[in-house]
Amino acid sequence: MSMAGSALATQPQPQSQPAPTATPGRMSRLRRALAERRTRYGLLNAAPVVVYLLILFVYPIFSTLLLSLKGEEGGWTLHWYADAFQGANLEILLTTLRISAETSLLSLVIGFLLANAVTRLKPLWAGLVMLVVIVPHFISALVRTYGWIILLGEHGVVNNVLTDLHIPGAPFQLLYNEIGVVIGTTSVMLPYTVLLLYAVMRAVDRRLLAAAASMGAGRITIFRRVYLPLVAPGLVNAGVLCFILCLGYYLTPALMGGPKQTMVASLIDDQVMKQNQWNGASALGIILLLLTFAGLLLLRLLKSAGEAYRKRGTAS
Amino acid sequence: MPELDVKAPKITRPPDAGTGKPLSVTGLRKTYGGVTAVDEVSMEIAAGEFVTFLGSSGSGKTTTLMMIAGFCEPDSGSIVVGGRDVTRLAPQKRGLGFVFQQYLLFPHMTVWDNVAFPLQLRGTPKAELRRRVGETLEMAGLSGMTRRRPRELSGGQQQRVALCRALVYRPPVILMDEPLGALDKKLRDQLQTEIKRIQRELGLTVIYVTHDQEEALVLSDRIAVMRDGRIDQFDSPRELFEVPRTPFVADFLGAANFLTGSVEERTSEHTRVRLDTGGLLTARPLANADADGGRVRAAVQPGRIGLCPADTGFCTGTVETVTYVGTLVRVTVRPVGGADTDVVRLELPAGRAPAPGEHVGLTAEFTDVSVFPDPEDAGVHPDAEHRG
Numbered sequence: 001m002s003m004a005g006s007a008l009a010t011q012p013q014p015q016s017q018p019a020p021t022a023t024p025g026r027m028s029r030l031r032r033a034l035a036e037r038r039t040r041y042g043l044l045n046a047a048p049v050v051v052y053l054l055i056l057f058v059y060p061i062f063s064t065l066l067l068s069l070k071g072e073e074g075g076w077t078l079h080w081y082a083d084a085f086q087g088a089n090l091e092i093l094l095t096t097l098r099i100s101a102e103t104s105l106l107s108l109v110i111g112f113l114l115a116n117a118v119t120r121l122k123p124l125w126a127g128l129v130m131l132v133v134i135v136p137h138f139i140s141a142l143v144r145t146y147g148w149i150i151l152l153g154e155h156g157v158v159n160n161v162l163t164d165l166h167i168p169g170a171p172f173q174l175l176y177n178e179i180g181v182v183i184g185t186t187s188v189m190l191p192y193t194v195l196l197l198y199a200v201m202r203a204v205d206r207r208l209l210a211a212a213a214s215m216g217a218g219r220i221t222i223f224r225r226v227y228l229p230l231v232a233p234g235l236v237n238a239g240v241l242c243f244i245l246c247l248g249y250y251l252t253p254a255l256m257g258g259p260k261q262t263m264v265a266s267l268i269d270d271q272v273m274k275q276n277q278w279n280g281a282s283a284l285g286i287i288l289l290l291l292t293f294a295g296l297l298l299l300r301l302l303k304s305a306g307e308a309y310r311k312r313g314t315a316s
Numbered sequence: 317m318p319e320l321d322v323k324a325p326k327i328t329r330p331p332d333a334g335t336g337k338p339l340s341v342t343g344l345r346k347t348y349g350g351v352t353a354v355d356e357v358s359m360e361i362a363a364g365e366f367v368t369f370l371g372s373s374g375s376g377k378t379t380t381l382m383m384i385a386g387f388c389e390p391d392s393g394s395i396v397v398g399g400r401d402v403t404r405l406a407p408q409k410r411g412l413g414f415v416f417q418q419y420l421l422f423p424h425m426t427v428w429d430n431v432a433f434p435l436q437l438r439g440t441p442k443a444e445l446r447r448r449v450g451e452t453l454e455m456a457g458l459s460g461m462t463r464r465r466p467r468e469l470s471g472g473q474q475q476r477v478a479l480c481r482a483l484v485y486r487p488p489v490i491l492m493d494e495p496l497g498a499l500d501k502k503l504r505d506q507l508q509t510e511i512k513r514i515q516r517e518l519g520l521t522v523i524y525v526t527h528d529q530e531e532a533l534v535l536s537d538r539i540a541v542m543r544d545g546r547i548d549q550f551d552s553p554r555e556l557f558e559v560p561r562t563p564f565v566a567d568f569l570g571a572a573n574f575l576t577g578s579v580e581e582r583t584s585e586h587t588r589v590r591l592d593t594g595g596l597l598t599a600r601p602l603a604n605a606d607a608d609g610g611r612v613r614a615a616v617q618p619g620r621i622g623l624c625p626a627d628t629g630f631c632t633g634t635v636e637t638v639t640y641v642g643t644l645v646r647v648t649v650r651p652v653g654g655a656d657t658d659v660v661r662l663e664l665p666a667g668r669a670p671a672p673g674e675h676v677g678l679t680a681e682f683t684d685v686s687v688f689p690d691p692e693d694a695g696v697h698p699d700a701e702h703r704g
């Protein structure tokens with residue numbers, strides 16, 4: 001806040017209003033800034049947000065962090081973190097990463113195809129399709145997940161159709177394994193990817209593609225050299241967001257997965273509800289948070305790598 | 317505006333001149349839901365010729381261009397470029413160049429990459445690609461900014477890059493859709509000169525679309541004046557100006573004065589018209605030979621009318637306004653016996669300006685006067701009224 005104050009204080013002061021010069025430098029600048037009407041109103045406006053964030057965001061995170069570092073007999077320890085990276089717990093972490101990656105990839109692919117199709121529709125139809133994509137999001141994830149369970153069960157609609165079509169191997173095991181988890185989670189993530197990709201694709205000037213065609217570029221070249229680079233930032237954003245959301249996702253994997261598809265969120269649930277083990281759960285929570293940060297870092301790295309690549313491409 | 321726009325370096329050597337190919341369009345037609353946008357347009361364009369489609373919006377000029385480019389398919393007719401029928405080919409198979417009004421540079425590529433793109437598509441060897449991109453950019457005065465992105469350039473620079481991108485692969489015909497429409501007047505003039513210079517030096521065949529008469533006159537070898545999906549007249553600027561075939565052309569290019577009257581005498585050399593204001597005006601023979609010598613409209617450009625003593629000449633009137641425009645004076649004269657709305661506009665050398673209120677006679681050489689039959693539908697475009 002002192003930063004904000006001093007930034008505002010650089011405004012010239014009227015001569016007639018002598019500033020308190022008792023302590024020169026930073027302090028006097030701050031006091032002068034606080035005396036200004038703009039600063040006072042600014043602080044007043046910022047206060048509710050600051051209080052809100054402190055109570056509901058900063059405090060819980062710090063107490064979780066403290067909890068994850070506390071030993072069972074008091075004192076500080078990294079024991080809980082070591083635990084999380086051992087044996088079954090480590091496997092669950094890796095499973096979480098794997099399922100998140102698979103889900104992100106699938107929802108990116110489906111989201112790309114869907115968003116791309118929607119951008120080609122007339123505005124009215126595009127609006128309708130987007131509604132169909134988004135409205136399920138307003139329905140409880142629990143209801144949707146049970147819907148999937150009914151659809152994908154051994155005698156569910158999907159398997160019945162496949163059996164009637166005499167697809168070899170049908171009925172398939174589509175539930176309580178990784179396929180089930182990925183299908184269910186993808187359907188939950190799809191609205192995010194579609195919305196993000198649709199926004200980026202809408203912003204692409206279609207006439208650029210016509211321009212490329214006029215120069216002799218075929219469909220595939222236009223897609224690869226013009227369209228894809230223009231929507232790439234959206235793909236990266238959507239992929240990373242989807243990945244981050246999957247990392248902490250609980251409901252669908254818990255209901256549609258088998259024992260091998262236990263994800264970190266389920267493990268936390270297990271530790272708190274069954275073992276009353278808050279410290280271990282806190283450590284897992286902090287690990288998820290760090291993974292999320294890692295995801296965001298990856299996003300930035302990818303962006304700067306893309307910039308560097310383009311710069312290199314120019315130096316011909 | 318960055319100073320880099322101001323002057324382009326002189327070209328050292330034309331990379332390869334005379335690359336333009338002839339183009340012929342026959343019976344081109346396009347309707348949109350019952351509305352005919354382009355109606356039986358036919359034209360022959362020679363190699364190295366600069367042709368402009370001139371017309372107001374809705375005249376079919378852009379639709380014709382889009383059909384030549386391949387962005388929209390004609391209902392009937394054919395397009396032949398350099399002996400090859402391209403009527404049903406996709407745009408990317410025609411090999412033409414296109415410069416858009418909105419530049420449409422690839423935002424994710426640098427200036428260099430934008431210009432290199434069409435050559436990369438053609439698998440041009442690296443050394444040659446480098447030479448040609450470099451030469452083309454140099455010709456357009458862009459050598460210093462090859463590594464910039466389009467968004468870092470001014471509008472004029474962006475359009476130069478777009479021009480380079482269309483030139484670099486030496487397309488047989490370059491199509492331009494109001495390429496200077498988004499630029500301010502000064503920049504437009506400067507780029508016109510540059511486009512014309514490059515077109516001459518490289519012998520390019522260019523088809524240019526604009527609604528700006530002045531631009532068309534400055535740039536073109538020939539102008540196709542379009543109206544309601546048809547070509548009214550396809551001639552050199554001089555012929556369009558001096559021998560307009562329709563009242564629309566007379567008005568659209570020269571902002572002609574129109575005087576109504578009846579034919580009094582027709583010979584093979586001239587037509588005498590008894591004007592409604594009473595005077596007798598001698599004009600060129602009626603354009604349409606079998607038109608009955610009844611009601612006609614005579615068209616005279618403001619610059620081709622002179623002053624003479626009152627009660628001589630084809631018309632007498634009172635000077636209403638005198639406006640100095642540099643070396644010229646714009647004068648309006650209200651003819652005696654004319655309707656309230658009829659004034660005759662003149663452009664005189666500044667030294668010969670009459671005084672407002674003065675009684676003057678008007679005179680014109682008969683070779684400067686065109687006559688057209690006067691069915692009211694001979695349609696002067698409504699836009700014509702707004703021009704100064």
